[in-house]
Amino acid sequence: VFILKGGRGGMGNEQFKSSVNIRPEESTKGKPGEEGDFSLELELVVDAGLIGVPNAGKSSLLNELTNASSKVGSYQFTTLEPHLGALSGGFVLADIPGLIEGASEGKGLGHAFLRHIKRTKMILHCLSLENTALVETYKIIRKELMEYDPALAEKKEVVILTKTDLVTEKELASAIKKIQKYNKDIFTVTVYDDVSVKKLNDGLVKILRAL
Known part of the structure; x- marks a missing residue:
């Protein structure tokens, strides 16, 4: 150039x-x-991007899956810039800072955050099970992706229900049933259970290899 x-x-x-x-x-x-x-303007080129509202458990999940050192906190917007980590198989994940309603219009630094998803192969949509408005939250983020760039809404999306340790098996089953109406590709995980983390890791690697 x-x-x-x-x-x-x-x-x-x-x-x-x-x-x-x-x-x-x-x-x-x-x-x-x-x-x-x-x-x-930097646009990250990664295999998959972890998205969701603030406090959806993205940073903790990235750290567990990749041994990254993304900052974790109980307050909103703990992550202020994307953090990267590598899954087994060499696939790169990015922890995208939390999105909120109005992100497509720039609210909450939405444009700065959303642009990093544009060149990912797959979107990992994290939803915390401590959120009582699970479906509404899912719809809000999907709407923001569509309004920012319709191509984002066409990308492969996997839903990850996080913090399963905070709910009962009955509540988890109910949450899965609700989200399945919008997306059949669902994983459940808690960072305090190595089995669920490994199952998620293996599942993501399998999907990424097929893309």
Whole structure:
């Protein structure tokens, strides 16, 4: 990519050397190159992006799946920039900062966050089971993806129901049934259960290999 022309060097004293002047002190100045100010926008190229509202458990999940060191906290917007980690098989995951209603219009730094999903192969939509408005939350994020870029809503999406340790088996079954009306690809996980984490890891790797 050509952006600006470089400068032109001047002539050093060696260029003025001759039989009668073996140590010249002459030289000429060069010409400066072109200058300009540019704004560069980074778009991550990753295999899958973890999305969801703040406190959906994305950062904790990334850390468990990839041994990353994404910051974890009980307050909203703990993650302020994407964090990366690698699954087994070399697939790269990104923890995308929390999305909120209005993100497609830039609310909550929505544009800055959503642009990082554009070049992912797959979207991992995290929904916390401590959220009593599970379906409504799912619909809100899907709506924001569509309004920001319809192509995002067409990407392969897997729903991950997080924090299963906070609900009963009956409540978990009810949550799965509700979300299955919108997406059949569902995983359940708690970061406190290695079996569920491994099952999720293996399932994601299998799906990514097939894409």
